[in-house]
Amino acid sequence: MLLFLLRRLLTLATTLALASVVVFAVLELLPGSAAEVILGDTATPEAVQALSRRLGLDRPALQRYGDWVGGLLQGRTADSISYGEPTSGLILERLAVTAPLALLAMLVTTLLALSLGIYAAARHNGLADLGVMAASQVGIAIPNFWFAILLILLFAVKLQWVSAGGFPGWSEEDDGGLWPGLRALALPALALALVQAAILARVTRSAVLEVMREDFVRTARAKGLTRRQALLRHVLRNAMIPVLTVMGLQFANLLTGTIVVENVFVLPGIGRLVFQAIANRDLVVVRDVVMLLAAMVVAVNFAVDVLYAVVDPRLRRGHT
Amino acid sequence: MAGAALLSLWWTPYPPAEIDVPSKLQAPSAAHWLGTDSLGRDIVSQLLAGAQASIMVGVIAVGIGLVAGVALGCLASARRGWVEEAVMRAADFTFAFPALLSAIMLTAIYGPGLVMSIVAIGIFNVPVFARITRGAANAVWAREYVLAARAAGKGGWRITRDHVLPNIASQLIVQATIAFATAILAEAALSYLGLGTQPPQPSWGRMLSEAQSQLFQAPLLAVWPGMAIVLAVLGLNLMGDGLRDLMDPKLSRKR
Numbered sequence: 082m083l084l085f086l087l088r089r090l091l092t093l094a095t096t097l098a099l100a101s102v103v104v105f106a107v108l109e110l111l112p113g114s115a116a117e118v119i120l121g122d123t124a125t126p127e128a129v130q131a132l133s134r135r136l137g138l139d140r141p142a143l144q145r146y147g148d149w150v151g152g153l154l155q156g157r158t159a160d161s162i163s164y165g166e167p168t169s170g171l172i173l174e175r176l177a178v179t180a181p182l183a184l185l186a187m188l189v190t191t192l193l194a195l196s197l198g199i200y201a202a203a204r205h206n207g208l209a210d211l212g213v214m215a216a217s218q219v220g221i222a223i224p225n226f227w228f229a230i231l232l233i234l235l236f237a238v239k240l241q242w243v244s245a246g247g248f249p250g251w252s253e254e255d256d257g258g259l260w261p262g263l264r265a266l267a268l269p270a271l272a273l274a275l276v277q278a279a280i281l282a283r284v285t286r287s288a289v290l291e292v293m294r295e296d297f298v299r300t301a302r303a304k305g306l307t308r309r310q311a312l313l314r315h316v317l318r319n320a321m322i323p324v325l326t327v328m329g330l331q332f333a334n335l336l337t338g339t340i341v342v343e344n345v346f347v348l349p350g351i352g353r354l355v356f357q358a359i360a361n362r363d364l365v366v367v368r369d370v371v372m373l374l375a376a377m378v379v380a381v382n383f384a385v386d387v388l389y390a391v392v393d394p395r396l397r398r399g400h401t
Numbered sequence: 402m403a404g405a406a407l408l409s410l411w412w413t414p415y416p417p418a419e420i421d422v423p424s425k426l427q428a429p430s431a432a433h434w435l436g437t438d439s440l441g442r443d444i445v446s447q448l449l450a451g452a453q454a455s456i457m458v459g460v461i462a463v464g465i466g467l468v469a470g471v472a473l474g475c476l477a478s479a480r481r482g483w484v485e486e487a488v489m490r491a492a493d494f495t496f497a498f499p500a501l502l503s504a505i506m507l508t509a510i511y512g513p514g515l516v517m518s519i520v521a522i523g524i525f526n527v528p529v530f531a532r533i534t535r536g537a538a539n540a541v542w543a544r545e546y547v548l549a550a551r552a553a554g555k556g557g558w559r560i561t562r563d564h565v566l567p568n569i570a571s572q573l574i575v576q577a578t579i580a581f582a583t584a585i586l587a588e589a590a591l592s593y594l595g596l597g598t599q600p601p602q603p604s605w606g607r608m609l610s611e612a613q614s615q616l617f618q619a620p621l622l623a624v625w626p627g628m629a630i631v632l633a634v635l636g637l638n639l640m641g642d643g644l645r646d647l648m649d650p651k652l653s654r655k656r
Contacts, residue, residue: 100497107506222634224586226593227627230613234620337501341590345613356594359509367509375497382496 085390093383100375101153105146108368149368158369163361168369171354178248179350182266182273183339189274190281190335191328197278198285198324203312205290213282220279225338229272229345236268248348269346273338277331284327288320295319322392329385333378447603448629454515454604455633458588458597459581461519466526467577473527474534475565478542479557489535492528500525500587508596518597522587526580533576537569571648578641582634589630605630 152158158169201213248265292298293316301311340352347353351370358366477488504521511517541547541564550560591597592606605626612622 096494096497099494103498104506108510218638219631219635222582222631222638224589224593224627224630224634226590227609227623227630230609230623231627233613234623238620333496333499337499337590340501341594344594355505359505359596362509364509367505371502371506374502378499379497 082390086387089383089386093379096379097376100379101150101372102146104368104372104375105149108364109142153372159365161358161363161366163358163363163366168366171366172351172370172373175349175351175354178266178348179339179343179352181262182269182343182348182350183335185263185266185270186273186277186335186339187328189270190277190331193274193278194281194285195324198282199289199312199317201282201286202289202293203308210286213286217279217282220275223276223279225272225276226341226345228275229269229342232268232272233345248346265346265348269342269348272342272345273335276338277335280331281324281327285320285324288323289316292316292319322389325385325388325392329382332381336374336377447608448605448625450603451605451608451626451629452633454592454597454602455585455588455630458515458519458522459584462522462526462584462588463577463580465519465523466530466580467573469527470530470532471534471566471573473531475538475561477531477535478538478565479561485535488531492531495524495528498525501590504591504596513596514599515597515602518588518591521591522584525587526584529580530573530576533572534569537572538565541565541568571644575641575645575648578637578644582637582641585630585633585637 149159156169158167158172160166161168161171164171197213197217201210204210248262289312293312298311298315301315302308306314339350340355342348343350343352344356351374355367355370357363358370473488473492477485500522503524504518507517507521508514538561542560547560547564550564555563588597588604589606589609592604593610595607595610597604597606608626609623612626615622
């Protein structure tokens, strides 16, 4: 297990290093210099030169790459061009919205998908099964931002239960706090969860059906367990492996989905930050946010791999 | 959907980008079947023309993924050893950059545009196809008829062309259908965010973002483009399922 962990960690580190090279290189391949892109077509040569110096662009690329990665490893980040403060502060502030939203969405997804998937599998080929499968087929086809708009239409425009967007903040001052904050995240989380749950419910259903055909389930039934007992005690634990994998794979979707849905609901999260950064041509913020998101995707896949090995010891050997 | 896009090449009820401010935000009527938007543009015309953008992105992005992915997958499968290892590692790595992330980076540098979104979605499709191709091709390479072909003196390239590709084509077609649907969803999201298709070219995603600013005055405007997306994606997904069952009877029996 230790060897497995070490090997996985090594892969994680190389992947992250490669990702940082790609992010840096892509943003380096500018038509013209970064300073020209930031200032636009109307900039004077002097202004371009001054900004180049301020951003350290007059130094060789390799040295700047070293500075950037070295800084990241020590928890230091460069100043944002448009905000004039370190990007780490900006990103942390926005993560306070994005992270709870993603977690909430994941929670709703899991609850919805597992209950629907297991229910459909238990009623295999019944009317409920067909209904869940048909609904999930449609759910997969719905773009999350459109569903978000429909939710706004129903709950904010027609019923007027909630406001159409915005975020009050987590602090008790100026009308914020835990409860108003969660309320503002409820609709976005639901919008995110629907599509994810549609996919996951299908996976859950087929995984449960697969396991129910196994011999040990028949044995369990033969020794007198009811269908429900067999399902709860033996089937579910074994069916969780593929479900876990797909949840890990879905995380990347969830993350990009969060960025989109934040923009629908005007939530001050990472998604808003990066789009304002694009509008302001703030390449420093774009670079750090993209790196953070890529790192999160890689880290979650790593975690899933490890979890997988914990659940299924057979995977610890071989398989690099 | 393809019909709608084709139709829009010759005929739309009204020019899709024509601005007719006096007749803005009209309710559905005989003249404008689904009404008009805030600039008086006809919704039906825009939906039809928007299908063009979706199909173009889908075809090119899936094309990029298909050509590059299949080539890499076949190479990995035919060469094995470190080549296979390198290709699969690269594919794993590319998954760290979902289409939206690539699109964000590209837009930050080159500015928003249809080309950038196509490239971003295409890049993401490459590892998807590479993995599927390799998996399917490896299964073919293990068959007796490939062994026979080898014994007959055929090289790796000829075996790939004569035996592997024809045998994995059905799986690739199914995957292409599904990737097409995903590409349409991704294009809509990018256009919605303003990273994709630029005005005046109509696109479903941008229609939605424009409609969102008038939710209170004209809620229906936000419904039609979404329905178009859902119908297109649903159709493609069902087509993919159907094709799979058709081409692989084993799978449909198992389900």
